[in-house]
């Protein structure tokens with residue numbers, strides 16, 4: 497039985513449909529990430545699952561039970577928000593134990609539970625402090641602890657790391673992943689950061705304008721994006737797209753070079769190739785241009801070539817030292833490329 501089942505849910509604000517008849521299932525223990533640009537409906541969908549948002553059509557079921565109409569606290573879920581929403585006047589221990597106390601659980605049992613959770617999150621030494629005396633990462637841990645004490649069936653996270661600095665984000669990302677491995681709980685996590693999505697998810701749900709654009713494992717989305725939208729959203733730096741003509745089983749690149757394709761598509765199209773799949777001076781077809789920018793990253797060097805209006809970015813090994821102004825050929829294995837229609841569908 498799915499841990500969570502979403503069936504044809506629709507959410508409107510007045511005339512604006514922000515979630516458009518969307519369906520998917522989540523297996524027990526799965527880590528699902530909702531990703532997509534700002535305004536695509538990630539938080540709205542999460543809040544619908546949590547019971548914080550009513551909606552116009554469809555069903556949400558948790559462990560096979562339809563929960564439409566149930567209050568958030570009746571749903572066996574716990575949500576961690578972006579701004580943590582800790583009670584400022586309460587200690588860390590009181591914040592973590594608050595929901596248990598409200599549920600009438602006796603003080604000793606609450607304290608034992610809080611201690612156990614604090615140990616897992618390594619905040620045992622902070623239990624007497626107030627939130628204002630904590631760092632951002634520590635506050636984040638308290639917010640997660642508050643969710644954990646309830647042993648929810650499903651954890652919901654809405655951009656929990658976006659208030660942290662870059663270094664701490666990476667650390668907390670790893671901690672959330674380890675927490676998931678340890679607890680084995682079902683987790684649903686909202687982010688607009690594709691790196692977080694790739695590193696955390698068992699499956700990613702890519703949302704666009706209230707619809708599912710594609711759902712799949714990180715590697716499926718990376719290797720077989722269903723649309724140009726997914727191709728450009730997953731992977732960093734983003735996939736390059738060059739305008740091509742397709743006819744009689746061959747793609748004509750901007751330079752006039754033709755490469756065979758199994759695609760039956762005919763006419764204008766866009767050929768996608770990832771920066772990491774381009775090399776300097778290899779075999780195979782090539783995109784040619786003048787080096788306009790060289791960005792050394794240490795292990796890798798990002799090289800941008802320009803040809804007329806077109807820009808193509810390649811991720812090359814750090815030990816190559818191309819020079820701006822040089823005319824080069826960036827070669828690729830055609831099997832690594834992807835062809836998209838003018839409308840952006842994979843063809």
Ligand SMILES: Nc1ncnc2c1ncn2[C@@H]1O[C@H](COP(=O)(O)OP(=O)(O)OP(=O)(O)O)[C@@H](O)[C@H]1O
Nearest residue numbers: 509512514532533534535536537538539540541688
């Ligand atoms: N209370 C509201 N009234 C009207 N429109 C709303 C309301 N809340 C959200 N919306 C609209 O619904 C759409 C989806 O919003 P949502 O907050 O779910 O986006 P999001 O994907 O979480 O974006 P972000 O990455 O910026 O957090 C947006 O167009 C937003 O303007």
Ligand SMILES: [Mg+2]
Nearest residue numbers: 538539540654
């Ligand atoms: Mg949001």
